Amino acid sequence: MxxxxxxxxxxxxxxxxxxxxxxxxxxxxxxxxxxxxxxxxxxxxxxxxxxxxxxxxxxxxxxxxxxxxxxxxxxxxxxxxxxxxxxxxxxxxxxxxxxxxxxxxxxxxxxxxxxxxxxxxxxxxxxxxGLEEDKKHGAYIGLLAGHDVPVYLDINTMVQKHVSIIAKTGGGKSYAAGVLIEELMKHHVTTVILDPHGEYASLSERGKVAHGAERFRVEPRSYPDAIQVYSPDTKVNSGAKPLKFTLSNLDARDILSLTGSAKVRTHLTALRKALDLLRQATKAYTIRDIVRVLEREEDPQNATLIDDLEYLSEVEIFAQEGTRIDELVVKGKTTIINLKGVPPDIQELVVNRLATAMFELRKVGKIPPLMVVVEEAHNFCPQVGQVASSKIFRTLASEGRKFGLGLVIITQRAAKVDKNVLSQCNTQVILKVTNPNDLKAIVASVEGLTTAMAEEIQRLPIGVAIVTGGGVQMPLLVEIRPRETKHGGESVKVIED
Ligand SMILES: Nc1ncnc2c1ncn2[C@@H]1O[C@H](COP(=O)(O)OP(=O)(O)O)[C@@H](O)[C@H]1O
Ligand SMILES: [Mg+2]
Incomplete structure (x- = not known):
């Protein structure tokens, strides 16, 4: 040569x-x-x-x-x-x-x-x-690819302007979200994680020393005192505290939002009347009691309402004394809502009720400013169709910032998340994506993404992200740092190594 x-x-x-x-x-x-x-x-x-x-x-x-x-x-x-x-x-x-x-x-x-x-x-x-090393306000997420320069994302900006984490399945979303949550815990940021697969409880366990960890200056550690886990299903998730709602605290509108009913107007009056009747007699009524009162009316208009309520009564998410939201959202703590084993439509109801309650209480200052992490966001705020939690997520995305309620939207299908929600996410962590529709959705929602970088998204190795916003001035390639805690989202192997 x-x-x-x-x-x-x-x-x-x-x-x-x-x-x-x-x-x-x-x-x-x-x-x-x-x-x-x-x-x-x-x-x-x-x-x-x-x-x-x-x-x-x-x-x-x-x-x-x-x-x-x-x-x-x-x-x-x-x-x-x-x-x-x-x-x-x-x-x-x-x-x-x-x-x-x-x-x-x-x-x-x-x-x-x-x-x-x-x-x-x-x-x-x-x-x-503009990559200043700001340990006080910044979340250390990794190193600038090819350089020994740590990248910090401004935590206040993330809470005020929301975050999205996007990658195809196995692309490293949950891993990167875990890194971000570790940083939030380190900075005592109040956080609630909506966890459909029960992947995040491992944040309380120490991780192993990762390959090449010295370069990132990361040591394994755990955050047992920062974390509490709640679940509507404590049979499946035995380590969790029960998450229940108090029926007598809910008015007719709340109950209808829990049923996800599209016909709120039609049913509101009937349900209000039934509740008034019951409340004159007792505080300790059940969903079955409400159904009984409605059935006595013999009004055919109530048929769908009765069906919805009967379904609710089967899932056992109500208790005499439900979980208080201010117990769930505690200053400086990270609360995991483990929804593993809960049917998808009930997950939507639970998420809707929690998100709505957190927004309302945050507005009046009854809970501290917080970050809400939403895994599988395409299920809770889909672009097409309406689920129980669709509306509240639009509200949180557009108004949450005014009240110090930030969202972290995690999804493998950018194209399937409500654009009104995704477009409000100012800090983006984009890992490997190959689906052309998802790439289009990403390009449409990320400012300053060059065509070359958009191309690059398809070729990103696992663990490397394109990061924008959060105080970072232009889209940057970042090697996500190793986890301190145990990663809980490992795929199950049919054949062991
Ligand atoms: N930054 C990283 N460093 C090292 N390994 C990673 C990193 N990101 C992902 N991985 C590996 O890739 C696997 C899939 O990542 P995961 O976050 O679970 O994917 P998903 O996008 O489906 O949530 C993880 O189990 C982990 O072993
Ligand atoms: Mg995952």
């Missing part, structure tokens, strides 16, 4: 960070550079500009140009010795620089050919990308 054609400028001869030299026709937003050192796609480089000083760039593509023709390649195939001359070059796009006032700027004149290009130093990356 022949060596590359150019000689390195003497000043950089001993410099490991030297990448190469700008050549060819040079622009102010992009340029090509020869590559003598090693550099990979997406790495950050820096180069001097006549008037702007040090400017940050990103390697978009690395190419190996060779003089091996098709004809000579066939000779190689025949086992003949063939000399190949090759030159590596990189396409770099300009990210910008910070001016005197600290604002992100782009040069308006081209760079000079012959200018040395170096791997960007930590200081320049931090400054230009």
């Amino acid at each position: 022949a060596s590359t054609a150019h000689s390195r400028p003497s000043a950089s001869r001993v410099d490991d960070d030297f990448v190469g030299v700008i050549y060819g026709d040079v622009g102010s937003t992009a340029f090509r550079c020869s590559v003598v050192g090693s550099v990979e796609r997406h790495e950050f480089v820096q180069v001097r500009h006549d008037t702007c000083g040090t400017v940050l760039g990103r390697v978009e593509e690395v190419e190996r140009k060779t003089d091996l023709s098709l004809e000579r390649a066939q000779h190689v195939g025949d086992g003949e010795p063939v000399e190949v001359e090759e030159k590596v070059s990189a396409q770099v796009s300009v990210v910008g620089y910070r001016d005197d006032r600290g604002l992100l700027q782009f040069p308006r004149t081209p760079f000079r050919a012959g200018e040395p290009v170096k791997r960007a130093d930590v200081h320049t990356i931090r400054k230009v990308l």
Whole structure:
């Protein structure tokens, strides 16, 4: 193999960070550079500009140009010795620089050919990308891919402007959500996790030392004191405290919202009347009692209402003394609502009731500001069709921020989540996605996502995310840090290793 054609400028001869030299026709937003050192796609480089000083760039593509023709390649195939001359070059796009006032700027004149290009130093990356190490307000989610630069997401921004975590199944959503929740626990942020598969209780267990963990400076630890688990089904989830609702605390409208009835207006009066009657007699009435009163009316209009109520009475989510929301939402604690084993429609009812109650109590300041994590969000706020919890999630997405109630929306089907909800998520953690409709939905909802980055989403390795928002100025590739706690979402293997 022949060596590359150019000689390195003497000043950089001993410099490991030297990448190469700008050549060819040079622009102010992009340029090509020869590559003598090693550099990979997406790495950050820096180069001097006549008037702007040090400017940050990103390697978009690395190419190996060779003089091996098709004809000579066939000779190689025949086992003949063939000399190949090759030159590596990189396409770099300009990210910008910070001016005197600290604002992100782009040069308006081209760079000079012959200018040395170096791997960007930590200081320049931090400054230009605005990646300050803010341990007090920031959630450490991982390292900037290819660099030893930790990425922190601003927790206040996340609560105020919501978060989405998107990946295909097995793409690392729950793992990344676990990382984020660990950071929320570390910062004593009040959190409620709506957990349909019972994956998150393992947050209270210490994890193992992950492969390559030193690089991330992460040590296994657990958060047993920060976590409480509630479940409507304590037979399946024996470690959990029971989650029950007090029937006598619910008015007619609440009960109708629990049934997910589409005909609230039709049934409201009848149900109110039935409740008034019962309340004159006792506080300890049951759903069956309500049904009995309604049946006595013999009004055919009540038939669907009676059906809905009978279904509710079978699922045993009511108790004489239900769970208080202010017991569930405790300042600085993380509460897992384990819905494992609960039928999907009942999950929607429970989630609807909880989300509604949390929003109402948050509005009047009876519970602390909090983050609500929603796994399998496409089931609770679908784009097509209406489920019991559809409406409250729209309300939370658009109004939650005013009251300090942030959402973390987790889904494998971006296209199937209500766009009104997804579009309100300002911080996005996007892992590997391959479904074209989901990619479209992501591109539509992420500001500043370049076509090249959108392409990249399909090729992301497990554990690498494109992260935007949360105080981060442009979409960045981030290697999600290892977990401190045990990851609970492992897929079940048919054949053991
Ligand atoms: N950042 C990461 N570092 C190391 N392993 C990861 C990472 N993210 C995901 N994994 C691995 O990939 C598997 C699937 O991730 P998971 O988060 O459960 O996927 P899903 O998107 O379906 O929720 C995990 O069990 C874990 O072993
Ligand atoms: Mg998962």
